Amino acid sequence: MATKQDKISFKKDAFGKNASKLPEFENHKQQTQKNTTCYMCACRCGIKVTLENNKIRYIQGEPTHPVNKGVLCAKGNAGIMKQISPARLRQPMMRKPGAERGTSEFVPISWDEALDMLTERLQKIRETDPKKLAFFTGRDQMQALTGLWAQQFGTINWAAHGGFCSVNMAAAGLYTTGFSFWEFGDPDWDKTKYFMLWGVAEDHASNPMKMGINKLKERGGKFVAINPVRTGYQAVADEWVPIKPGTDAMLALSLVHVLLKNELFDWEFLVRYTNAHYLVVDTPRKKGDGLFLRNNEGVPQSWDLEKECLVNATDPKIKPALLGKYKAADGTPLKTVFTIMTERYLSDEYTPENASKICGVSAEQIEKIALELAHVAFKESIEVETEWTDWTGRKHDKFIGRPVSMHAMRGISAHSNGFQACRAIHFLQVLLGSVDCPGGHLAKPPYPKHVAPPIKPGKKVVPGQPLESFPLGFPTEPEDLAIDDEGNPLRIDKAYSWEAPIANHGLMHMAITNAVAGDPYEIDTMIFFMANMAWNSTMNTTKMRENLCAKNEDGEYKIPFLVVCDAFDSETVGYADLVIPDTTYLERYDTISILDRPISEPHAVCDSIRAPILEPDRDVRPWQTVLVELASRLKFPAFTSDNGERKFKDYKDFIINYEKSPGVGFLAGWRGENGENSLKGKPNPKQWEKYIENKCFFEYKLADNHKYFRGANKDYLEFAKKSGFNASSEPIIIELYSEKLQKFKLAGMGLYDGPQPKKERDQFRLSRFFDPIPEYYIPLEHRCTFSKAFPFYAITQRPMFMYHSWDSQNAWLRQLQAHNYMHMNKDKGEELGIKDLSWVWVESNTGKIKVQVKLMEGCQSDTLWTWNAIGKQKGKWGLSDDANESTKGFLMNHLINEHLPCADTGSPVTNSDPITGQAAWYDLKVNVYPAADDEQFGVYPNFEAAKNLPGRPETKDVLRYNTKKPVRLSRSLIDILTKGGFEK
Amino acid sequence: MHPAFSVIFFTVTSGAGYGLISLLSLLNFLNLGMLLDKNTFFITAGVAIALFTMGLISSTFHLANPKNAWRAFMRFRTSWLAREGLLAIIFYPLIILYLFLIYIDFQIDQYFFMQAYSFFIFLVSIIIIHCTGMIYACLKTIPQWNTFWTPINYITIGIFLGSLILFFIFYLNGVDVDPYKYYLLSAIVLSFFTKMSYYFSIKKHTHNIRQATNAAIKLKSTNVRLLDVGHTGGTFLTDEFGYKVAEKKLLRVKLFSIFFGFLAPFALIYTHIFLFESIIICFIAICFAFLGMVAERWLFFAQAKHVVNLYHGAQNV
Amino acid sequence: MRLGLVVDLDKCVGCNACAIACKQWNTSGTSGSLTDYRPYGADPSGVFFNRIRHYETGNYPDSKTVHFPMSCMHCEEAACVTVCPTGASYKREEDGIVLVDPEKCMGCNYCAWACPYGARELDREEGIMKKCTLCVDRIYDENLPKEERKPACVMTCPTTARYFGDFDDPNSDVSIASSKRDGQELFPELGYKPVNQYLSPRKKVEIKQHEISEPDLVRKVKDWVNKVVEL
Ligand SMILES: Nc1nc2c(c(=O)[nH]1)N[C@H]1C(S)=C(S)[C@@H](COP(=O)(O)OP(=O)(O)OC[C@H]3O[C@@H](n4cnc5c(=O)[nH]c(N)nc54)[C@H](O)[C@@H]3O)O[C@H]1N2
Ligand SMILES: Nc1nc2c(c(=O)[nH]1)N[C@H]1C(S)=C(S)[C@@H](COP(=O)(O)OP(=O)(O)OC[C@H]3O[C@@H](n4cnc5c(=O)[nH]c(N)nc54)[C@H](O)[C@@H]3O)O[C@H]1N2
Ligand code: SF4
Ligand code: SF4
Ligand code: SF4
Ligand code: SF4
Ligand code: SF4
Numbered sequence A: 001m002a003t004k005q006d007k008i009s010f011k012k013d014a015f016g017k018n019a020s021k022l023p024e025f026e027n028h029k030q031q032t033q034k035n036t037t038c039y040m041c042a043c044r045c046g047i048k049v050t051l052e053n054n055k056i057r058y059i060q061g062e063p064t065h066p067v068n069k070g071v072l073c074a075k076g077n078a079g080i081m082k083q084i085s086p087a088r089l090r091q092p093m094m095r096k097p098g099a100e101r102g103t104s105e106f107v108p109i110s111w112d113e114a115l116d117m118l119t120e121r122l123q124k125i126r127e128t129d130p131k132k133l134a135f136f137t138g139r140d141q142m143q144a145l146t147g148l149w150a151q152q153f154g155t156i157n158w159a160a161h162g163g164f165c166s167v168n169m170a171a172a173g174l175y176t177t178g179f180s181f182w183e184f185g186d187p188d189w190d191k192t193k194y195f196m197l198w199g200v201a202e203d204h205a206s207n208p209m210k211m212g213i214n215k216l217k218e219r220g221g222k223f224v225a226i227n228p229v230r231t232g233y234q235a236v237a238d239e240w241v242p243i244k245p246g247t248d249a250m251l252a253l254s255l256v257h258v259l260l261k262n263e264l265f266d267w268e269f270l271v272r273y274t275n276a277h278y279l280v281v282d283t284p285r286k287k288g289d290g291l292f293l294r295n296n297e298g299v300p301q302s303w304d305l306e307k308e309c310l311v312n313a314t315d316p317k318i319k320p321a322l323l324g325k326y327k328a329a330d331g332t333p334l335k336t337v338f339t340i341m342t343e344r345y346l347s348d349e350y351t352p353e354n355a356s357k358i359c360g361v362s363a364e365q366i367e368k369i370a371l372e373l374a375h376v377a378f379k380e381s382i383e384v385e386t387e388w389t390d391w392t393g394r395k396h397d398k399f400i401g402r403p404v405s406m407h408a409m410r411g412i413s414a415h416s417n418g419f420q421a422c423r424a425i426h427f428l429q430v431l432l433g434s435v436d437c438p439g440g441h442l443a444k445p446p447y448p449k450h451v452a453p454p455i456k457p458g459k460k461v462v463p464g465q466p467l468e469s470f471p472l473g474f475p476t477e478p479e480d481l482a483i484d485d486e487g488n489p490l491r492i493d494k495a496y497s498w499e500a501p502i503a504n505h506g507l508m509h510m511a512i513t514n515a516v517a518g519d520p521y522e523i524d525t526m527i528f529f530m531a532n533m534a535w536n537s538t539m540n541t542t543k544m545r546e547n548l549c550a551k552n553e554d555g556e557y558k559i560p561f562l563v564v565c566d567a568f569d570s571e572t573v574g575y576a577d578l579v580i581p582d583t584t585y586l587e588r589y590d591t592i593s594i595l596d597r598p599i600s601e602p603h604a605v606c607d608s609i610r611a612p613i614l615e616p617d618r619d620v621r622p623w624q625t626v627l628v629e630l631a632s633r634l635k636f637p638a639f640t641s642d643n644g645e646r647k648f649k650d651y652k653d654f655i656i657n658y659e660k661s662p663g664v665g666f667l668a669g670w671r672g673e674n675g676e677n678s679l680k681g682k683p684n685p686k687q688w689e690k691y692i693e694n695k696c697f698f699e700y701k702l703a704d705n706h707k708y709f710r711g712a713n714k715d716y717l718e719f720a721k722k723s724g725f726n727a728s729s730e731p732i733i734i735e736l737y738s739e740k741l742q743k744f745k746l747a748g749m750g751l752y753d754g755p756q757p758k759k760e761r762d763q764f765r766l767s768r769f770f771d772p773i774p775e776y777y778i779p780l781e782h783r784c785t786f787s788k789a790f791p792f793y794a795i796t797q798r799p800m801f802m803y804h805s806w807d808s809q810n811a812w813l814r815q816l817q818a819h820n821y822m823h824m825n826k827d828k829g830e831e832l833g834i835k836d837l838s839w840v841w842v843e844s845n846t847g848k849i850k851v852q853v854k855l856m857e858g859c860q861s862d863t864l865w866t867w868n869a870i871g872k873q874k875g876k877w878g879l880s881d882d883a884n885e886s887t888k889g890f891l892m893n894h895l896i897n898e899h900l901p902c903a904d905t906g907s908p909v910t911n912s913d914p915i916t917g918q919a920a921w922y923d924l925k926v927n928v929y930p931a932a933d934d935e936q937f938g939v940y941p942n943f944e945a946a947k948n949l950p951g952r953p954e955t956k957d958v959l960r961y962n963t964k965k966p967v968r969l970s971r972s973l974i975d976i977l978t979k980g981g982f983e984k
Numbered sequence B: 001m002h003p004a005f006s007v008i009f010f011t012v013t014s015g016a017g018y019g020l021i022s023l024l025s026l027l028n029f030l031n032l033g034m035l036l037d038k039n040t041f042f043i044t045a046g047v048a049i050a051l052f053t054m055g056l057i058s059s060t061f062h063l064a065n066p067k068n069a070w071r072a073f074m075r076f077r078t079s080w081l082a083r084e085g086l087l088a089i090i091f092y093p094l095i096i097l098y099l100f101l102i103y104i105d106f107q108i109d110q111y112f113f114m115q116a117y118s119f120f121i122f123l124v125s126i127i128i129i130h131c132t133g134m135i136y137a138c139l140k141t142i143p144q145w146n147t148f149w150t151p152i153n154y155i156t157i158g159i160f161l162g163s164l165i166l167f168f169i170f171y172l173n174g175v176d177v178d179p180y181k182y183y184l185l186s187a188i189v190l191s192f193f194t195k196m197s198y199y200f201s202i203k204k205h206t207h208n209i210r211q212a213t214n215a216a217i218k219l220k221s222t223n224v225r226l227l228d229v230g231h232t233g234g235t236f237l238t239d240e241f242g243y244k245v246a247e248k249k250l251l252r253v254k255l256f257s258i259f260f261g262f263l264a265p266f267a268l269i270y271t272h273i274f275l276f277e278s279i280i281i282c283f284i285a286i287c288f289a290f291l292g293m294v295a296e297r298w299l300f301f302a303q304a305k306h307v308v309n310l311y312h313g314a315q316n317v
Numbered sequence C: 001m002r003l004g005l006v007v008d009l010d011k012c013v014g015c016n017a018c019a020i021a022c023k024q025w026n027t028s029g030t031s032g033s034l035t036d037y038r039p040y041g042a043d044p045s046g047v048f049f050n051r052i053r054h055y056e057t058g059n060y061p062d063s064k065t066v067h068f069p070m071s072c073m074h075c076e077e078a079a080c081v082t083v084c085p086t087g088a089s090y091k092r093e094e095d096g097i098v099l100v101d102p103e104k105c106m107g108c109n110y111c112a113w114a115c116p117y118g119a120r121e122l123d124r125e126e127g128i129m130k131k132c133t134l135c136v137d138r139i140y141d142e143n144l145p146k147e148e149r150k151p152a153c154v155m156t157c158p159t160t161a162r163y164f165g166d167f168d169d170p171n172s173d174v175s176i177a178s179s180k181r182d183g184q185e186l187f188p189e190l191g192y193k194p195v196n197q198y199l200s201p202r203k204k205v206e207i208k209q210h211e212i213s214e215p216d217l218v219r220k221v222k223d224w225v226n227k228v229v230e231l
């Protein structure tokens, strides 16, 4: 916020005069203010809630909070309407005996009954075959707890929503630079001069992004937006690049082409911080090809230009060759990583001319952007005068910044070539040297981590025992996969199988399909927490709704028991056998932990909590409390004392006392018996109180010499180790060349000494897509969808003022958008005889939908798009049956298949990135044509109206929320009769 | 603009009422009062008062908070609506006193005083109609209303309707005044021509979206189009100002109003005077004229486009 | 004093935060409640003082999208005030804020007709005309911390696209922003002299391109020409 405004005050006399004329509007004495953390979305801003008469008078941004510094978005401002939503669940419920699953017929039960029922069932599973419990969580942010719970339960079948959300971004970063776009990095908004936004409509950094754009604009920096659609942020971009969906890797690598061609890259940066000078064995189609040349200790080798011999690539005293082909002592041909890069990226494939054909962006524009990037990076570089020491011990008197920054999200992530596309964007940054430098893309502690973080996915399921490690981790070679000796997947979602080897976040989008198909095996109980898997967070929604109700011959459901924990009456709740009603975000304790997805800022380690603002007025309990309760009942080792007693009274107690490793707990602030330690320290019984006192957040500001080049910054690396962020203080080397990927590639080619895929399909996928340096390839669905039959790309965007499916219950937000349109390019629409606001059929390989179309200019010609998750099932979310969300609103998801629509894959294979298993939502190809004259109203498909849940309150036609009788303004009669000075 | 029936009824009846009373006072001023016997005079005045009273009452029907209606004349200094209200209220004692004096055959200094009083009543009633017209004409936000033809239309139509009623009453009473026949026909013609001039003039008064936004958007490009109103369920503004009628329907109503409002009454009265005298024809002429004027008033609203529509997707208003 | 807002169309990303902040503040403020109709039914609608519309200009691919927030402009020639028959509508002499006295309003809509900017909305439940108060109940509330004595919409705007202040004070944020960027009033033709001003989308930021000589890396790769860099 502009601070200058703080200075305005009204002329003293005028002020006095006015004040006397105005009534006292607010009685502050009858108001109280409490802090907590917003959860109208996952940005997690600090909020200050003013209460009056036990109702929320006003929610405002907490000005001192590191994330939002006082501002709030539309959702955050609409918290009141979420708190009074008629869709809130009111008590635990069980599917009505005899009622079919999916009919939303429930009977209320008590908490005791619900917990007993669940404990008994889970106990049995845990003692026999823990993997028969599949536990998946949607938009939650307490994966540290749910993951711990699953690990303690002993099931490998746990994941959060990351697999269909942004694992491509997280993985690409963590396998390249050690941090990422998404939530582990941010542009240096305070210094950057050139900002490129790749495929972002809103992002997790909702408010920070907007605050950042303001800063950039105030500085006169340039903002380039790469996006097929010009709405939202792209509207204020200086340059809009309407790219064809799925082709960003080509664009990024073509920019790389121009930079390389003109020698516009940072030599020092490459040599010092990356593996560009490492020597790679160059023996095509032979075992060992593409692996680093290593000495006997396994240290990668490099060619020293002065000594003219092989040297340890990580030895600080070398002067390594960046370019060239060399030979090992035994004559094995070698080339440097950078040579491999130049060979590929300087080839004709990546010329702007060729890229232009693929991306639909002109060659001139590509060339121009590349040269602008280089200009800002190298001719407008900035310096921050601070003494710091690099990992070799060398002292520097300043940080040199290349003020070019980028951010990318789902426009990149949600494609099956997204991992490589994201890596390609990181490559651009690395070439320009704008990684974790002033003005560049900054890491947020506890990131960067070593590439890749040293955690392997848990595999071994033993009845009655916890898993040996977390279910999710970072495979670096085929040995790490979760497959059995036959090569079959161990996990229900087939994460870490040959189908998706580096599926760091699991494949939640496959869980239902696989469980129902009994492939790889059948499960007993499925728990969904905070995920709307019967609607907007699933692919192929119509089919998935059938799947949830699918039965065996014996009449038993294929997913025998479905538990849904939600706070609201979502579509998925309708399918539950047992409904666990959660509190709202204003009614519970939560932690936003650095063990999870932290809220840190680039230069501060931050975490935060939620503290209840209101008492629940319903029979609901926080899910975290329920998890701790279940964990105690099931006697998980981490939750049970040595004497067999439960260790933690409740969630609060758990957070205070649980230590992941000595001194490291969920909360990093005010540790130590008296709260004297930060980051690490003994549990503090008054820790929650300390947080509440400090407006519910903790901020540890980094020392000036810790702020940049953290992967190679000695003092920072030591600090990170001491604080428990990283296991070692070794430098974090940026992996341009991923030997890890190459190992999988070799396995695919049958050249690996270790597990290798048996299916031809998997062999192909590994050898084709696991390229150690990024390349552009056509998204998988496009490879097998005839572009004649389905000529359009179809994508979605998030509206800034709605969070997925959550906000249609919000009386204020739904006024902004109660239904959505399918947007398309105006000229294109007219060419096809499609009229503005007419109804059209949109058809894919998977299904068809009937929707209303809106024509616009700011849309790439071959692209259709709509706002995500606006459509709703009739009767859900506390809405009436004639609500626009179900009569005119629609979901794109009906058209998207969870399997690739290709015939040549043998058995069905997931419609995901072949490397990470990231759901490929935006690979969708469709056709569009006008609906008949008698079809000109109403969406298709339509679902039967859901029954109202027991206890759902009657909603009135008129809503008048307020906390008090308003103090009115008034004008005196004299004034009315005599004044009139202003009329002329 | 959304045509509210209460407002249509108000403007038509009160216009006719004040038109009629203005004619009665004018007759007195011109010393022609004896054309009507006293009874008929009072009945006629009663009809006029009933007409504008009904109109005034109906005008309160569209108030969302009628309990404050009594405040409506407070801002007569600036508001035409208040002026209209205030004059309408003041008019009651004036007209009652006036009628009372006539009733008692008020004699003192009779000639000059009553002459002046009559003229005053005439003037005030015309001014009231003018105020009604100005309520609409003063709005710069509605180009179709913001023209001096608006109050002229209101006055000429008010007088025309009043004249028609008066003619009918003359006829019922067997009063046969030749000049009045010509006067009546010319009143019809006059109101017809002023109305046509209005229709002609509003074609010129338009604003476009560029005017409304361009100063702010200031981009080189030539066109500005609405992409999204930002509220899918409609708003007060779209309800209040978003009234849309098909051009065809407007044209039909226009023809209807011209036919029933002007042509038919003219033809009927002409027939009555020159060809075939009939009370029924006279009565039908009155009904047609009122019907036509209701249509004319409906059109007056339906055709009017508030500039706020420019922000809601209209390219011009 | 001439209090009002400046809205920067070059920064507004159309997020609606200001619109909802306004709704939130005012629903329990002096104009409260701001009624919502059919909140959970078909065509939900309600009283808002600040609405964001979205426009496009130009043609693909050179089209531009503009987000356009509009609330009361607190016009100097506020016809909404002059037409109001009851005197419920008024413009404060001391600061120019245009307000409605709800005790006096008769709900005739006339002022809304007179407003070219769609700034007035009738609350049908109460039968009262309502509008942006420039958060008069915040900006003069001496019990609020000084930095919070600002309109709710201005406080919340994440891109700082909204400024508040006194246009008569040349050193105020609004005056500075407006003079620096040539602030524009909306629809000047109508002569309402709106106080609020808009900053037009800026011209594209132009960045120099790096000068390039004959590209020679291809040759360097071939000849293994390296630059000596110490690790
Ligand atoms: N308000 C709000 N905020 C949210 C959410 C929400 O629902 N509402 N959801 C949260 C979640 S879970 C997530 S994952 C994040 C996601 O945040 P975003 O990454 O912003 O996600 P999307 O809205 O899907 O935006 C994707 C953008 O990429 C564009 N795009 C699509 N395909 C391509 C392509 O091939 N190339 C390029 N360059 N662009 C492309 C689309 O037009 C769209 O603008 O947002 C989070 N924040
Ligand atoms: N077509 C298309 N589909 C998509 C996407 C897309 O871009 N396009 N995006 C995908 C992405 S990235 C994501 S992350 C998913 C998101 O999909 P989901 O994670 O399923 O997100 P939501 O739809 O918001 O639903 C989560 C559930 O959380 C519930 N909830 C809200 N607050 C609480 C609470 O406090 N406690 C509990 N227990 N429950 C609560 C809501 O009621 C809702 O039922 O959607 C995916 N689906
Ligand atoms: S961005 Fe908005 S919804 Fe998300 S946490 Fe912040 S204020 Fe809340
Ligand atoms: S809050 Fe700011 S950026 Fe968002 S719509 Fe309002 S003015 Fe625009
Ligand atoms: S914007 Fe409209 S309501 Fe506000 S002062 Fe101007 S005319 Fe009146
Ligand atoms: S609606 Fe109220 S404020 Fe508006 S003109 Fe009528 S009386 Fe005045
Ligand atoms: S100044 Fe206050 S009342 Fe006016 S638009 Fe902003 S928040 Fe709403």
Ligand SMILES: [Mo]
Binding pocket: A164, A165, A166
């Ligand atoms: Mo997501």
